[in-house]
Amino acid sequence: MTLLQKLQNEIVVGDGAMGTLLYSHGVDQCFESFNLTNPEQVQRIHQSYIAAGANVIQTNTYGANFIKLSRYGLEEKVHQLNQQAVKIAKRAANEDTAVLGTIGGIRGVQKRITSKKEIIRSFQEQFYTLLSAGVDGILLETYYDMDELMTILKIAREETSLPIVTNVSMHEPGILENGTLLADALHQLEELGSDVVGVNCRLGPHHMLEALETVPIPNHAHLAAYPNASFPAYENGKLVYHQHAEYFKQCAASFREQGVRLIGGCCGTTPEHIAAINDATQTLAPITSKQVKPKVDIITQAAPPHSTATSLKDLAKERHTVIVELDAPKHLDTSLFFQGVRELDDIGVDAITLADNSLATPRISNTAIAMKMREIGIKTKLLIHLTCRDRNLIGLQSHLMGLHTLGFNEILAITGDPTRIGGFPGASSVFDVTSGELTRLIKQCNQGRSFAGTSLQTQTNFHVAGALNANVQKLDRTIKRMKRKINNGTDYFLTQPIFTHEKIISLYRETQHLDTPIFVGIMPLISHKNAEFLHHEVPGIGLSDEVRARMQAHRNKKDAKQEGLQIAKELIDTAIHYFHGIYLVTPFMDYHLTVELTKYIHDQTKNQSMRKEHVHYDDVY
Template identity: 55%
Template sequence: MKLHEALQERTLIGDGAMGTLLYSYGIDLCFEELNLSHSKEVLNVHKAYVHAGADVIQTNTYGANYVKLARYGLEDQVKEINTAAIKLAKEAAQNQSYVVGTVGGIRGIQKQTTPLEEVKRSFREQLYCMLFEEVDGILFETYFDLEELLTVVEIAKKETNLPIIAQVSMHEPGVLQDGTPLTEALELIEELGADVVGVNCRLGPYHMIQALEEVPLPKKAVLSAYPNASLPDYEDGRLVYPTDPTYFQKSAIQLYEQGARLIGGCCGTTPDHIQAIAESVKGRAPITSKTIPVREQPAAIEVTEKERKPHLHELAHQGRSIIVELDPPKRLKTDRFFQGAKALKDAGVDSVTLADNSLASPRISNTAMATLIHKKYDINPLVHISCRDRNLIGLQSHLMGLHTLGIHEVLAVTGDPTKIGDFPGATSVYDLSSFDLIHYIKQLNKGISFSGKPLGEKTSFSVAAAFNPNVRNLNRAVGRLEKKIKYGADYFISQPVYSEEQILEVYEATKHIESPIYIGVMPLTSSRNAEFLHNEVPGITLSSEIRDRMDLYRDDPALSKDEGIAIAKSLIDAALDLFNGIYLITPFLRYEMTVELTNYIQEKTKERQERKVSNGIHII
């Protein structure tokens, strides 16, 4: 009897975890490579599950694709590893169990790390290995990214008539990480032709049962469930799953009652867990009807448009906008910082921006300083958020805190690596890149957490992204802008530029982009400052002419400052007719310089407006 026919007639038992058992034996390598180097151990795990009562066993190929094997330098052994895995599973099955080829998800929380085209290429290579070895079906498991799962299911349906088992994974019961309800996700997968749709991994039996209670029986496909043994514990440097198999036995009955026809286990499960499942539900006639409980629906998230100043991207669309960077101090003396913030507010800037430990050097928390200037001076702060210093938990918590504080302007940056800063031995986190962070901030704006769970309220962040025009290939840099727009960026802030010709080049290269760009201008303070920026700071390039101009006054601080202001004004003149947004960067808390430049921008803007009106009257 074929697998598809068996699923129509009775409840089947899947196997449990492969990696958990191998890990418990003290093997902590690439588990898929063990098909070649430790084939006996892999074979014994399969045999243990067959002996425990598994009707369906899966090949040890969860990560046996080009992308994941490349992490171990094994990308050229995709065929050998998959072929060996299938042969071992078939040897263990001995025609007592069905063998399904397992294909694990590649994408996690970082969608942009692996482009969809690479997912497709990698999947096809693995799929063809499985089809050549004639598995009984294909099992897609642990897919957090719905787009990825829909893509591979669609490809598989075109390549084979074998049964397709497609399982999503949830961070939170009943919802995927992008906020898609589980029911909706399973319906989309079924529409593409999957024969079995279900859930696996991440959640234990309790939450998986809770999630399936809201899922109706599929119209054509059947349901599957592969819960984890429990939440893992951490003992003596190792992860352990303490769940009692008898609890799994009771849980299996409840999964069956929710309509699951294929029930197995994921992380932490052992042959004892599978035997417990088999003893409780193996061979039972499938559930053919199910009542979905009527629950009180949570109130829809309402967007109450609180009084707020226009977002910076809105201001730049409407007309001239000036933002000024004033970095938090490296020391605890804060008087000059607050004097500068007040002076900039009085000068009429639209926002004071605060970097997040730029150049990987610790400063007073930019959130703390932003909160204080927001309350003291009614300044609209733009807070930079670096992916370097916070993991996913910290990033979401930080953003929720900003929203609660009434701060809604953020700049998402990847962050300078720690090795260039004051603590080169510190760890760089980088759970997300700036692209991913932009995407997830926009998800918060929909009222959905990073894990897909409703927040109960929508945030209202305006998201800026960084733009570095000081590169050899400007078109490539513009391509990154376009990609960031796709991820949700509202506007851009550029690194400082020091050439009028470069400002024109940037305009010509970006004039097709509708999102506003705040062009960066940072006044020079001395010749030494100019040489340091040009030679040692990544992303900043000065022309020989400007460095020579500053060198003329290297022995006179006052004249050096005046020359730095003069150079900045000439750059501003070049930018005013091309960009609505001007981004001034305050050097060394010398806010008098950026106050003077702010006044200059406003004067020149007024002159231009008056000239336009005058020209208009003359034309009439």
């Protein structure tokens, strides 16, 4: 009797975890490599599950694809590992055992890790190997990304008539990472031809049952559930799952009441858990109807605006707009910082932007300093930098929720300088996501969904800026990255400081077809030493020979600073001819320089007729 025939009339018991058992025996390496190095141990685990009552076992191939095996230098052994896994499972199986070829999901929140093209290539290599080795069906399990799962399911369904089981994974009960409700996701998989649709991993029986209460019995497919044993504990440097096998006996009957016909186990489950499932279900018939709870309500309300002020994106489309960067101090004396803040506020800059531990050097928290600025009555809009370097996904979402709660909605999403260049080179860089991925996740919050896809109960209203480096020989790659960021939701860009007219003009020519505002970075030089340091030692900044020569001609600090101001003004003349946005970077807390440059910008852009009188730099350069 085939697997699908069995599922028509009975509850079918699947196996439990493979990796967890190997890990509990002291194996802390690529579990799939044991197919070649220790096949007897893998076979014993299969046999122990069959002895416990499993009618369906899965090959030890969850991560046996090119992408995952490359982490261990085993990417050239995809065929051997998968073929050997099927042989081991078939040696362990009896005539009533179905052997499913397991293919695990690749993508999580970090979409950057692999492209869809790479995923398809990796999947096809493993999939065709499993088919040729003679599996009885395919199990696609632990998929957080619906787009990935639907993509490969379409390929699999076209290539085989064997049973296909598709199990999605949820961070939170009832909803997938992209905000799709579980019931809707399983229906989509059924429509694409999956024979069995279900859930596995991440959640234990309690939350998995809670999610399945919202799922109707499929029209054509069957339901599956492979819960984790529990949440793992961390004991003596190892992740440990506590047994509670008897609890699984109670839960197995509850899964049956939700219409599940294929019940197995995922992380932390053992043959004892599978024996408990078998004991609970062997005399039970599948149900054909159920009472379905209403779907999880993820409708969110739009967040009330914290301010009626126009966003920086919209301001830069309407008129010339000035953003000034003034970094929070590296020490606890804030007197000079707040003097500068007050003068910039008085002169009428459109926004003050606050870096997030720039150059991997600790400063006063930009959120804390922003709150203090609000307390002392600063009315200027604040643009908060948010780096991926210092926070994992948990910290990033928590921080964003805090910024929203405090009423800050202008964010500059940046990857961040690696810690090795800063004051604590031994510190860890997190980099769970890149700035582009962070932007996508922030815009997901604007839809009322958390990083995990769950409802935030209200929508955030963040405007997201991106960093842009124009100081490269060819701008084409920069523009490609820029377009990717725009696709992720970037609203406007701030460039690195630019020190040549030609770069400003080139940037305009390459981006004039885009509707996304750009704020051109201008930083006044204060000395020849400062100019040489920036040119030779700071990534992403390059000075022309002319600028370096002009700064070298002034050894007197006062004269050098005036020359630096003059150079900045000349660059501003070019920038405001082509762009509405100017981003002034304050050097060494010398806010007097940015105050003077802001006044200069205001004077130069006071009326349209003055702008029309400027030299047309296309003719000059």
